[in-house]
Amino acid sequence: MRPPLEPALDRDGLARAWTEAGIDWQNNWRYHVIWWICQNGLATFGPIGRAGEPLLVRTENWIEQPRALSGESALRELATRYARARGPFRVKDLAWWTGLTVTEARSGITAAFDSGALVQTLARDAAGDPVRGAAGTLWVDPELLESAAREAPLPEWRLLAAFDEHLLGYTDRSAQLDQQHFDRIVPGRNGMFLSTVVNHGRVAGTWKRRRTKAGGLEIAPFPDTAIDAAALEPLNRTWADFHGVDAGSITITG
Template sequence: MNATINHADLLRLRMRAQGLAGSGAGSSAASATKSGSSRLSGPEKIAATASRMLAMQGQDWRSSRWALGVRTPGTTVADVYAAFNEALVVRSWPMRGTIHVVAAEDIGWMQSLTNHRVLAGAPKRRAFLGITDSLLDRLTETSLAALANGRSLDRDELSAVWTEASIEWQSAWRYHMIWWLCQNGLTVFGPQLGDSEPRLVLAEGWIRNPRSLSGEEALAELTTRYAAARGPIRRKDLAWWSGLTLRETDRGLALATEAGRLVPVSLADDADTLWVEPELLESVGQASTTAGWHLLPAFDEHLLGYTNRDAQLSPEHFERIVPGKNGMFLATVVNSGRVVGTWKRGAGKKGPVNLTPFPGERVKPDAVRPEFERWAGFYGFDDIPLSLADPHSKHPVG
């Protein structure tokens, strides 16, 4: 018979798994122990967080930097940059056709496991864009030649190479071609200059120690590590997050359960079975570890890691996080694991950070300030004002 957890347990376990337990604590004690973080350099700590999370939303480059930092206490944005420049982490498309930040060693086996679904629709997309097979070959060969011998390119530089090669390309082609090169494991976004996005490089040579996993071994690894970094998860969470079929999802859960790497649990008043890492489940009944405030970035895994987010966010507030349901998740103010508002930095070097609580929620700047200062310290910002906005207005009130 499955163990039973309540809804408070679910939230606590998810926060611990996410590395968000405690007020401004970043990585939980358990994850710090696993990564041996006390012995690691700053960039290595960032890479350990990326590895523990398996893959983190990366379409918004600025947000993904703090997603790493908030889970890695004592690091700065310079450590994130160094982790990229030291080839410890990369930015690419591991699954679902969505760009993520991934530990460099993991990107290859993840793509091998998930590519059969995302690549299947590529020919139809190229037909719509007008990219013939011969053009695809020429664009690919030209791109790879330009990246040879350790060279890196940003997006504009890559398309300039096509122009120099007398290829009459169209603007809509660039995203598809970069995706195609990365999705096939030919390239990744690796080195980073200034505060700009990482630059495109050849995967071979940049990734020094790729892991080699395939078949059921890879399926069990993805299933286990996804659940270990998200807390109790549902079958449909895994299927959506990974982009795998329900049949593959069920097999992954069965493999992980048979190996003792995950255990099924029941949620009170809920018919769904959830799966959780046994070590994490042992923390049920311990003192609450969700207390405290967090300023989480846009597109954070705290919400995007699941299909059912009710534990973290009241459904009636969903449109305040994703205005117009346009897929653009805003940065969130979180108290004791629950989303209670949004936050945004104003324009300019000294632009204020404005907190906008949900109606009926109380957000006090003094309570948020320690986490705000941790965010500012991560980026090296000085004298940034912190303001509270009226939830019924777009204007800050103090």
């Protein structure tokens, strides 16, 4: 039986607990303190609260059967999980995202490959020809390849949230995004990614919800890029239904 999850607090509740305990803290510290608490295994995000935000709970109450990994086993697990959360990736993607050296990333990938958790595939250019060398070598979860062959094709259009791993999880984003448009995704290059409109896997623009009673979406397409507003209508309604708000209309700006 799982131990009781009390206290389970959202981030505001945790900050109030600090204040009530007489801890002197500042608003711009909160993110970093919560990050430190979670990174050091004291707490973790657990159940979803009433406001739709994951609640922080004691790690030992949420993770009932923890595993302690080190060395090659830890590198193998990290490479495997990275692949499961994304699509095909390059060695440099894993190294960049995790902070590992390229040598460590290769070791994890090799161990995952030897265990059958990863398979190797090749990238192709716009003409469909294989990309040679390290740039063309991709690693992928074999179950992803099997499901892609077995299931129906992915939808032509997607509305992805800000910070979605489609872009965030890679250092080389050329397959998803023309580099000339990067500043439109991260204005000012301040690290704050905008929500994206994706067509056949390529980012075609950005979107945001209108902060009005009528609601709806504002779509900002990239220059010389056509956005099919009618194709986005079902996605808009799905998002609105999930959040319990009116879908509103879709406006193409620019």
